[in-house]
Every structure is written in structure tokens, then in C-alpha cells.
Amino acid sequence: VQSSIPEPQREAWTKFAPQRFAKAEDFQRDAVRHVETSLARSMYNCDEAAMYAGTALAFRDRLVMDWNKTQQAHTFADQKRIYYLSLEFLMGRALDNAMLNVQQKDVAAEGLSGLGFRMEDIIEQEHDAALGNGGLGRLAACFLDSLATLNYPAWGYGLRYRYGIFKQEIVDGYQVEVPDYWLDFNPWEFARHDVTVDIQFYGHVDKWQDENGKTKCSWEGGEIVKAVAFDVPVPGYGTSTTNNLRLWGSKAASGEFDFQKFNSGEYESSVADQQRAETISAVLYPNDNLERGKELRLKQQYFWCAASLSDIVRRFKKTGRAWKEFSSQTAIQLNDTHPTLAIPELQRILIDIEGLEWDEAWSIVHQTFAYTNHTVLPEALEKWSVGLMQHLLPRHLQIIYEINLQFLQYVERTFPKDRDLLGRVSIIEESNPKMVRMAFLAVIGSHKVNGVAELHSDLVKTTILKDFVKVYGPDKFTNVTNGITPRRWLHQANPRLSALIASKLGGYDFLKDLTLLNKIEAHVDDAEFRKEWQAIKLANKERLARHVHETTGITLNPKALFDIQVKRIHEYKRQQLNIFGCIHRYLAIKAMSAEEKKKVVPRVTIFGGKAAPGYWMAKTVIHLINKVGDVINNDPEVGDLLKVVFIEDYNVSKAEFLVPASDISEHISTAGTEASGTSNMKFVLNGGLIIGTCDGANIEITREIGENNIFLFGNLSEDVEELRHNHVFGTYQLNESLAKVFDQIQNGKFGDASQFSALVNAIVDHGDFYLVSDDFESYCQTQDLIDESYKNVDEWTTKSITSVARMGFFSSDRCIDEYAEVIWNIEPVAPTKTDFAVDLA
Numbered sequence: 058v059q060s061s062i063p064e065p066q067r068e069a070w071t072k073f074a075p076q077r078f079a080k081a082e083d084f085q086r087d088a089v090r091h092v093e094t095s096l097a098r099s100m101y102n103c104d105e106a107a108m109y110a111g112t113a114l115a116f117r118d119r120l121v122m123d124w125n126k127t128q129q130a131h132t133f134a135d136q137k138r139i140y141y142l143s144l145e146f147l148m149g150r151a152l153d154n155a156m157l158n159v160q161q162k163d164v165a166a167e168g169l170s171g172l173g174f175r176m177e178d179i180i181e182q183e184h185d186a187a188l189g190n191g192g193l194g195r196l197a198a199c200f201l202d203s204l205a206t207l208n209y210p211a212w213g214y215g216l217r218y219r220y221g222i223f224k225q226e227i228v229d230g231y232q233v234e235v236p237d238y239w240l241d242f243n244p245w246e247f248a249r250h251d252v253t254v255d256i257q258f259y260g261h262v263d264k265w266q267d268e269n270g271k272t273k274c275s276w277e278g279g280e281i282v283k284a285v286a287f288d289v290p291v292p293g294y295g296t297s298t299t300n301n302l303r304l305w306g307s308k309a310a311s312g313e314f315d316f317q318k319f320n321s322g323e324y325e326s327s328v329a330d331q332q333r334a335e336t337i338s339a340v341l342y343p344n345d346n347l348e349r350g351k352e353l354r355l356k357q358q359y360f361w362c363a364a365s366l367s368d369i370v371r372r373f374k375k376t377g378r379a380w381k382e383f384s385s386q387t388a389i390q391l392n393d394t395h396p397t398l399a400i401p402e403l404q405r406i407l408i409d410i411e412g413l414e415w416d417e418a419w420s421i422v423h424q425t426f427a428y429t430n431h432t433v434l435p436e437a438l439e440k441w442s443v444g445l446m447q448h449l450l451p452r453h454l455q456i457i458y459e460i461n462l463q464f465l466q467y468v469e470r471t472f473p474k475d476r477d478l479l480g481r482v483s484i485i486e487e488s489n490p491k492m493v494r495m496a497f498l499a500v501i502g503s504h505k506v507n508g509v510a511e512l513h514s515d516l517v518k519t520t521i522l523k524d525f526v527k528v529y530g531p532d533k534f535t536n537v538t539n540g541i542t543p544r545r546w547l548h549q550a551n552p553r554l555s556a557l558i559a560s561k562l563g564g565y566d567f568l569k570d571l572t573l574l575n576k577i578e579a580h581v582d583d584a585e586f587r588k589e590w591q592a593i594k595l596a597n598k599e600r601l602a603r604h605v606h607e608t609t610g611i612t613l614n615p616k617a618l619f620d621i622q623v624k625r626i627h628e629y630k631r632q633q634l635n636i637f638g639c640i641h642r643y644l645a646i647k648a649m650s651a652e653e654k655k656k657v658v659p660r661v662t663i664f665g666g667k668a669a670p671g672y673w674m675a676k677t678v679i680h681l682i683n684k685v686g687d688v689i690n691n692d693p694e695v696g697d698l699l700k701v702v703f704i705e706d707y708n709v710s711k712a713e714f715l716v717p718a719s720d721i722s723e724h725i726s727t728a729g730t731e732a733s734g735t736s737n738m739k740f741v742l743n744g745g746l747i748i749g750t751c752d753g754a755n756i757e758i759t760r761e762i763g764e765n766n767i768f769l770f771g772n773l774s775e776d777v778e779e780l781r782h783n784h785v786f787g788t789y790q791l792n793e794s795l796a797k798v799f800d801q802i803q804n805g806k807f808g809d810a811s812q813f814s815a816l817v818n819a820i821v822d823h824g825d826f827y828l829v830s831d832d833f834e835s836y837c838q839t840q841d842l843i844d845e846s847y848k849n850v851d852e853w854t855t856k857s858i859t860s861v862a863r864m865g866f867f868s869s870d871r872c873i874d875e876y877a878e879v880i881w882n883i884e885p886v887a888p889t890k891t892d893f894a895v896d897l898a
């Protein structure tokens with residue numbers, strides 16, 4: 058391609074292609090040009106929003122150049138690629154990240170200042186890209202950052218939701234959901250109206266014999282919806298590699314509206330068809346760790362899987378390779394079971410359309426896919442009714458039945474004496490109605506299955522997938538402990554800490570190799586270093602206190618111990634344990650003499666997180682937190698000794714200023730329920746200590762940083778089952794301190810007690826499934842220990858520095874390298890500097 062372009066033309070292209078900003082003026086030229094010409098604004102009406110747009114477009118120009126080159130280089134390299142299929146990408150803001158990753162933020166800040174703007178205000182203008190619920194979606198976003206940074210030839214595939222996760226407002230202490238329409242100005246996406254795929258739904262299967270007497274099937278009839286590609290550049294840090302995130306939007310197959318219908322006078326119904334098609338990519342389902350079998354959700358899943366696979370197969374076919382090479386050129390990672398339909402879809406493409414034999418096709422499919430499990434909670438495991446699948450995807454259901462038949466025949470041959478095993482591992486659950494178990498299909502159709510932290514990966518093998526370990530042996534199952542990108546979660550969120558670390562390590566190499574952090578341990582006794590370390594934490598707390606004051610009117614003492622729990626609200630994550638603990642602390646303060654009060658370590662407890670709109674119990678927890686806050690924050694006897702704050706609308710950009718401001722953060726799930734957690738890693742990386750249960754990645758964090766540097770409490774996962782059994786059948790006694798907390802709630806101390814009765818009854822009458830009572834004593838004692846420890850500033854600072862130094866393992870770069878080696882078998886492609894035109898299709 059390169060050599061086919063005559064030299065003079067190539068010269069002209071190269072000469073006029075946008076370059077890096079050598080100085081602030083270069084940035085200003087581009088930003089001003091975009092404000093003037095792309096936005097049709099001028100110096101006289103350029104507000105912060107317009108300057109954000111000008112800045113974003115100026116940086117976008119740079120990203121696009123690298124993006125084009127990267128895609129071309131990956132095409133030339135013709136190496137194996139990894140496709141990451143995720144229904145959620147919780148990206149947050151892009152501008153700050155882009156400026157830092159291309160290492161041009163300082164130039165832009167200087168340029169903006171010369172134009173009369175402050176960098177912080179410009180960054181604040183951007184709407185979060187909130188195409189995810191929580192940990193699972195944010196993990197996908199961290200992975201994209203690492204894949205690009207490590208120069209892997211990778212694409213993300215997702216859905217372009219018109220509405221991301223809802224915005225949360227708190228009204229009278231209750232959560233109210235407001236739609237998140239985020240697309241009115243999004244400079245980061247490129248609509249590829251020429252890259253479309255027709256997606257079929259419903260219809261029926263035709264069966265016939267071909268000329269050789271072979272039975273053939275084809276999926277006929279039904280309706281067609283068009284998938285349109287929207288591409289988002291994903292820049293790596295300190296490399297020209299810029300990968301692609303392709304998000305699919307849905308449109309009516311007939312284009313704007315059906316002209317035949319239109320011309321025959323059916324204007325309204327042609328517009329209705331259009332709207333119905335667009336509904337598929339309209340909204341992100343707002344559930345975290347919960348699946349509800351809604352038809353539209355299944356439609357979303359198939360729409361996205363089919364569009365992505367068609368794209369992947371098309372790209373492979375352009376290389377002219379034989380099908381048997383597909384899986385050595387293509388790895389597809391299934392982020393949870395949401396994309397499991399990609400398995401029968403690839404099988405369908407190979408046998409019905411490409412004419413391969415079943416066995417040959419199945420071996421390609423099975424070598425291509427790998428599946429990541431993110432939860433063992435039963436309510437989160439996806440199942441779809443056979444009836445719904447028959448209706449929506451009749452050919453896929455047939456293929457799933459065939460996959461199941463062959464699998465069960467194998468199991469029967471291998472374990473002829475274990476008749477029950479067949480029912481236990483069947484993809485089809487023989488319930489009424491019959492259900493398709495997606496996790497089983499994902500396991501059978503993949504060559505590797507991984508959990509996301511050591512304990513979780515063990516639990517996967519001993520609980521939900523136990524029988525599959527028997528069938529396949531243990532080698533199919535592996536662990537890849539989650540990680541986070543240090544670019545966003547240290548360098549971007551906490552620039553001053555990042556700079557302090559860089560000053561000791563002689564540069565920012567640690568952002569690419571986080572294990573280098575261990576070198577700061579040598580400075581743990583350096584007085585200047587420690588002073589600056591403490592000053593940074595205080596400044597971050599002051600910034601958070603300002604935010605709280607501006608948004609709630611509550612005044613916080615920045616010297617108090619800041620205790621933060623931010624994550625989705627869920628019974629298993631146990632925000633109820635935290636708020637009951639706050640009430641317990643409040644009662645203790647109320648009972649103190651003036652002398653005793655002097656010894657109390659002032660504490661600020663901050664909560665944030667969304668409840669799924671239909672999750673009533675989680676909404677009740679939010680309500681209780683807000684009501685408790687109202688009472689405590691206005692009690693003059695308490696003053697600064699305790700404040701309880703709920704931060705509205707927790708999202709990625711809020712996490713970026715909350716995480717660096719914590720002294721303690723809470724990761725207190727019932728042991729065995731939180732697969733990994735990733736915010737635990739973010740908080741520790743920013744010098745906060747944690748209080749946590751022996752669950753998920755807390756266990757590995759403890760191993761890395763040392764048990765003196767973490768506050769663990771509570772029952773162990775191996776004891777949970779027996780404790781639960783005891784609650785229901787044994788002589789179980791409610792913890793006494795907790796009983797006193799409940800008395801206060803029931804006496805109406807925090808408003809109408811009936812509002813909170815379900816929360817109390819879940820523990821008192823309904824078996825306390827999440828073991829709040831069992832862990833309460835240990836939780837409160839550990840909180841007291843934290844107070845004592847915090848009094849000793851020197852000791853606390855040492856713990857903080859030591860912990861950060863030992864967090865290198867939790868970089869998502871380490872995690873991606875593990876996937877690349879153990880699961881995907883892919884190699885990086887050297888980033889290129891050449892300039893030539895590109896074909897992104």
C-alpha cells in the first residue's frame with residue numbers, strides 16, 4: 058500500500074499531517090481554530106464548554122493520527138489479535154487521560170492559561186462516558202488502557218448506549234433516577250456509517266439436503282436491524298499505539314424510515330419501526346450482580362455479538378487465510394456470560410454460511426473463545442428461557458442443543474456410572490420453564506475459564522463449576538487476579554503523589570512498570586518525603602471537604618479520619634454493616650463525658666454508590682444512611698467527632714477525587730461474595746489503608762503489603778455456610794451492640810421506623826444471610842483499632858508509604874500480560890512512526 062503512493066503525494070501528506078504540540082502556541086493554534094471553525098464560536102462567546110470542545114478536538118486530531126498508524130501497523134503485522142467483548146465499558150472522562158497518555162498535558166495547561174482558562178475547569182466540562190454499572194465495566198476500561206500501553210493488537214467491542222447508567226439524585230434521603238443522556242456532544246467517537254451489519258431476529262429454520270445429500274440448515278425470515286459502528290480511539294501511555302473501541306448502535310434496516318411504507322401512507326408506523334430498532338442500543342441495564350431475563354436484554358446481547366463476530370470474521374477473511382488458522386489469528390475474551398451467544402453464532406457462521414463440517418467448526422470455536430467469570434452469586438448467573446430463545450434465535454437454540462448433546466454424550470462415555478452428573482452439567486436446566494444456563498455454555502465453548510482473584514477462582518472450581526472440573530480436569534480453569542491502570546488511578550487522580558514518587562525514582566517509569574514502586578520503601582524514613590506525603594493526603598482531603606461543603610452544606614474537618622465506602626449498593630457489600638457501625642459510634646459518643654470526648658479521633662464516614670432502580674433493599678440502605686447523617690450531623694453534642702455524608706451520583710470522575718482523599722476505605726463484603734473488588738487496589742495505591750474482610754483481592758493485597766498494614770476482620774469464607782445454617786436452625790443470638798442500634802432505629806430516632814423495618818428484619822427474622830450480626834463485634838473492634846493506630850501519625854505514615862511501595866502487582870498491565878501469555882497467546886506489535894493513509898473498516 059505504502060509504495061503504491063507516488064513520492065510527491067506522500068510528501069504532501071506527511072508535511073501537512075498534524076504533529077505533536079512542540080509548544081503551548083501549537084496547542085493554542087489548534088484549539089482556537091476548532092473553537093472558531095468546528096464550533097463557529099469566537100473569542101467573545103467562548104465559554105468553558107466551548108474551550109473544552111476546542112481542547113478535546115485539538116487532542117483528538119493527535120489521537121487520530123496515531124490511531125490510523127496503529128491500525129495500519131496491525132494490519133501489516135498480521136499477528137494474532139485479541140477482541141475483548143464486554144457489554145460494559147465504564148470509561149469516565151477521556152480528555153485528561155488523553156493529554157496524560159500522550160504526555161502533553163503541561164503544554165495544554167500553559168496554552169489554556171494563555172487563553173484565559175484553567176485546566177481544572179476545562180476538564181470538569183466533560184460528561185463521563187458511563188457505559189457500565191461498576192467493577193466489571195471499569196475493569197474493561199482499565200484493560201483497554203493496558204492493552205494499548207503494552208502495544209497489544211486489541212479491539213474492544215461493546216454497545217453504544219444512548220443512555221448510560223442513570224444519574225442519581227438524592228431527594229429527601231431517597232434515590233431518584235434521572236436519565237443520563239450523554240451524547241449531545243461527544244468528540245471522542247467516530248460514526249462509521251459505512252461500517253454496518255444486518256442483524257436478524259425471529260424467523261424460522263429451513264432444513265434441506267444439498268447435492269451431496271448432506272443436511273443443511275438456514276435461518277430465514279424474521280426481521281432485520283442494522284448495526285452501525287462507532288469507533289473510539291484508546292491511546293496507550295507513552296506509546297503511539299492507539300487501539301480501537303468499536304461500539305455498535307442500532308438503526309432500522311431500511312435507513313431513516315421505510316420508504317415503501319411511507320409512500321403508501323403509513324408514515325407513523327414507519328417511524329415506529331425506526332424507533333423500535335433504535336431501542337436495542339438505547340439503554341444500559343442498570344443492574345450490578347443481578348440478571349433479570351428481559352427480552353430486550355437478550356436482543357442487545359445477540360445484536361452486539363452478531364455485529365462483532367461479523368466484523369471479526371470479515372477482517373480475518375481479508376487476510377486470505379484458511380479457516381483452520383482462525384484461532385491462531387483470533388482470540389476472543391468473553392467478559393462474563395453476557396457475550397456467550399458469540400459461541401453458537403460463530404458455529405452458525407462456520408457451518409451454515411461458510412460450509413464447514415460441525416467438528417472442524419467446533420474445534421475452531423472452542424480454541425478461539427475464553428471466558429471470565431466475575432461472580433458466584435446465584436442471582437447474577439444468567440439463564441434464558443428456552444421458549445424466549447426459540448422465538449428470538451431459533452437457529453441458535455438448535456445449535457445450543459447440538460452442542461449440549463455432543464457434550465453430554467462425551468460425559469456419559471467418560472463417567473458412565475454417574476447418571477446424575479448429566480443433569481448437573483447439562484446446558485439445559487430441566488425446570489419449568491426450561492432454561493439455558495449461559496455459564497455452562499460459556500465453559501463448554503471456551504478453551505480457558507478464569508476467575509478474577511485467587512479465592513474467587515477457587516470458589517468457582519469448588520462451587521458453581523465443580524462438576525466441570527471433574528469433566529475437564531483442573532487445567533482448563535485458571536486465575537487472573539484483577540488489576541487497575543496506574544495511569545488513571547495514580548497519575549491522573551493524584552498528580553502530586555505521582556510527582557513525589559517520580560522525584561524519588563528519577564522519573565515516571567513506574568507508570569509503565571508498577572513494580573518499580575518498591576523502590577520508595579527505601580525512603581520510608583526520609584523526613585522531607587514523609588512530610589510531603591502527609592501534606593498531599595491533607596490537600597486531597599481538603600479538596601473533598603470543599604466538594605462536600607459546596608454540594609451538601611456540611612462542613613468537614615480535614616484533619617478528621619476520612620473513612621470512605623464507595624461502590625454499588627448491595628446487601629453482599631454490606632453498606633448496612635457500615636451504617637449500623639456509625640450508629641453504634643454515635644451512641645458511644647452520646648454516652649461520653651466531656652473528658653472522654655477529648656480522646657476521640659474525629660471521623661468522617663463517606664458513602665457513595667447507586668442502587669439498581671428495582672433493588673428495594675439497597676434503596677432502603679441509601680435512605681437510612683441519609684437519615685442517620687441528618688441526625689448525627691446536626692447533633693451539637695457530637696460536633697466534629699462524627700459526620701456521615703452520602704455523595705450523590707458516584708461515578709468514575711467522582712472516584713478520581715474521592716480515592717486520593719481517604720485514610721481508610723471499607724471493603725467489607727461477606728467472605729466469599731466479592732469476586733475481587735478493584736477499588737480496594739485504587740485506595741491502597743493512593744496511600745489509604747483499608748478495613749476489609751478476607752474476601753476477593755483483599756487477601757492478595759494483604760499478602761503483598763503485609764498483614765500489619767491492613768485491618769482485617771470477620772468470619773472466613775469457609776465458615777459462612779455453617780454460620781448461615783446456624784441462623785436458620787441453631788440457637789442464634791443477635792449481637793448485643795447491634796441490638797442497641799436496632800432499638801434506636803425502631804424507636805424512630807432516624808425517622809419513621811417502618812421505613813427501615815425490612816433492613817432490620819432481614820437480620821433479626823430472616824436468617825441474616827450476609828452475616829451482619831456475626832461480624833458486627835469484630836467490625837467495631839477493628840474500627841477502634843484503627844482509631845488508635847491513626848493517633849500515631851508516624852506509624853500511620855509508615856504503613857501508608859509501605860503499602861503503596863508494595864502495590865506493584867495490582868497494575869492491570871501485569872494482569873493483561875498474564876491473559877496474553879496464559880490465555881490468548883498473543884504478542885505485542887512494535888509501535889510505528891511511519892505516516893500513511895489507513896483503512897479502519
Ligand code: CJB
Pocket residue numbers: 190191192193194196344345346347431432437509539731732733734735753
Ligand atoms: N462484577 O461489577 C460486576 N458486575 C457483575 O455483574 C458481576 C461482577 C464485579 O466484577 C469486578 C471485576 O472483576 C469484581 O472486581 C467484583 O468483585 C465483581 O462484583
